[in-house]
Structures are given as structure tokens and as C-alpha cells.
Amino acid sequence: MSGRIIDRTGGIFIAIVLLAAVLIPAANLLLPPGHPLHVPDYMIPLLGKYLCYALLAVAIDLVWGYCGVLSLGHGAFFALGGYAMGMYLMRQIGPRGVYGNPVLPDFMVFLNYKELPWFWQGFDIFPYAMLMVVLVPGALAFVFGWFAFRSRVTGVYLSIITQAMTFALMLAFFRNDMGFGGNNGLTDFKDILGFPVQAHGTRIVLFMLSALALLAGYLVCRALVTSKYGKVLVAVRDTESRTRFLGYRVENYKLLAWTLSAMIAGVAGALYVPQVGIINPSEFAPSQSIEMVIWVAVGGRGTLVGAALGAVLVNAGKTWFTGLMPEAWLFALGALFVVVTLFMPKGVLGLWAQLTRRLKRAPSAVPTPTPAE
Secondary structure, three states: OOOOOOOHHHHHHHHHHHHHHHHHHHHHHOOOOOOOOOOOOOHHHHHHHHHHHHHHHHHHHHHHOOOOOOOOOHHHHHHHHHHHHHHHHHHOOHHHOOOOOOOOOHHHHHOOOOOOOHHHOOOOOHHHHHHHHHHHHHHHHHHHHHHHHHOOOOHHHHHHHHHHHHHHHHHHHOOHHHOOOHHHOEEOOOEEOOEEOOOHHHHHHHHHHHHHHHHHHHHHHHHHHOOHHHHHHHHHHHOHHHHHHOOOOHHHHHHHHHHHHHHHHHHHHHHHHHHHOEEOHHHHOHHHHHHHHHHHHHHOOOOOHHHHHHHHHHHHHHHHHHHHOHHHHHHHHHHHHHHHHHHOOOHHHHHHHHHHHHHHHOOOOOOOOOOOO
16 A cells, blocks of 8 residues: 555545536536536435445445444444534524424424423534534544443454444434434424525535535545554554554554544534435434445445445445335345455455556557567
């Protein structure tokens, strides 16, 4: 692996994301609907959702690809960031809600809440809500990682514990008395920073912000893994016991990567919610977290760029496949994971790199003329 923060693959990735952030809105706004390059209005939030998933995949790849921690619970951090954003958006509805209460969200009025719960206080302030987007997932990850890593829980046991964590949160958020909307979650958003959430201009801005967040997340993770800290992190992934024997505090290295990954996942969730218009406990489902791991495996574990690529490819395939045969999607996803595991262990990006190397080593088809004797 190159020691530079931006290698050739990373440079191409950054260029593609920047071009997409500019050209896709331009193709939507400047080209008429009948033009072959016109991007329809419905594609803007859909592509923005893909970018949020790509940012989430980068976060997972940081801990799985470089730290060796297979997390089956990153959906919890993603959903917590989404709920923090959803709480801010619900506080912006005010008297325009169904029940017209300027303080309590509609579902609280329906459930006969007398006052706003203490943990909802401050979410009408945008900077405070954005702080909670990263602080709540980060705090949960820090506490979880502190106990898990210092107890030297590794391998499949750690994966099962992460899955249990997100499953427990899902059950808790399904309860109406938790104060988060129960089964229905949070929805029917109106404004964000005074702009209508459903307005086309707002959707374009959210799409561009998602692209910039993906680039920022990638650059932060890339800078981390190419530093001296990153080299130790890879050593922990490959031979944790030997790294510990050399005197490194392995649990501290893992804890930093784990907490940072959770905070990035929270940002992805926060950008996801206003673009899809809802957040509910289904985002905590363990099956969601397992699917996220498949994105990383398909794109290429331990590459960051491959993780983002895998998230976009799998979710674009999911959109297309579920439109044709929705009941068969889970079977297709399982088959895809088996094929990648058996035939593409380094994912799509690794397969592309392998094919490129073979083409470079292949002899030229045109024979080189020899000098006449």
C-alpha cells in the first residue's frame, strides 16, 4: 500500500465524486426533460441516498478492512445519527403539525405526553442537533469499545455482541414509551434551516452535501490509515497478539478507529434522513448491518474506495432488482456474497486491479521486428 494520503485510485475516486456533485445537478437543472442526458428529479434524492450509504461503507471498512473488527452493528450508529437529525426536523414542524402543538411532535400529542421529554430539549437548535449527530453514536461506540476491547473480545464473539447491541436498540426504539415515535418513527418533515425539505433546490443541496461528506470521510480515513497509526492498526489486524507483545496498547488503537467509524456512520445517517423523509426502528435491524458488510465485501475490503464503490453498486442493483422481482432480492444478495467470497475475495476493485496487472504483463500482439542479418 502506498504511503501517500492520495494515491492514483484515490485521486480518480475524488475526481469522480466531485464531477458527480457538479454534473448531476447541472444535468437536472440545465437540460430539458426530453434530453438523453437529463437527470430526472426523483433521481436526485435516490443518488444522494447512495452517497450516504457509500460514506457508511467507508466507515465500516475502516474498522473491518484495516482493524480486523467485523462489525455487525454499524446500523445502530447510522440510525442514531439519523434519529438525531429526525428530532431536529420534527421540532421544526411546530404548529403546522396535525395537532398544531408548537412544542410537542404529533405522535407525542397522540400519546398524551404532557411535556417534551428531557432528551428532546435543545433539538430545535441546529448546531446542538448536529453535535448530537456525532456525539451520541461516538459515545455509544466509545463505551461499548472500552469494555469489549479491554476484555479482549475478538473475532466472531465480538461480531455477535455488536449484532446484539443493534438488536437491543431496535427493540427499545419500537416501544412507544421511549419517546421516538415507536414503530412509525419520525416522518412528515417540513423544514431544514428554514428551507422546505421537499423543495427541489433543497434536495440538490443535500445531494451535494452528501458528496462532500463522502469526500471528507474518505480523506479522514485515508489520512489515518496511511499514517504511522495506520501501520500499527494493520499490524493489529494481521497479528494482534504479536503487536501487543511488542508493547503497543492494542485496545487504544482499536478504540480510536471504532469510535471515529461510529461518528462517520452517524453523519451518514443524518444526511440520509432528510433525503428519504423518514427514520424508524427498522434501520436498527441486524439484517441491515449484515447487508452493509456485504457492500464492503463486494467493493473490496481494506481499500476505502472499494467500500464506497460496493455500496453504490449493490444499492443500485437493489433498486433495479426489486423493481423486477422484489421477493427474490434476498436470494440474489446471498448469491452475490457467495460469488464474491469464492471468486473475488478482494472485491470488484481487487478484480479490476488484477485484470489491469495481467494486461500490462501480457506480450504485445504485434511481433517486434528483428534486425536483418
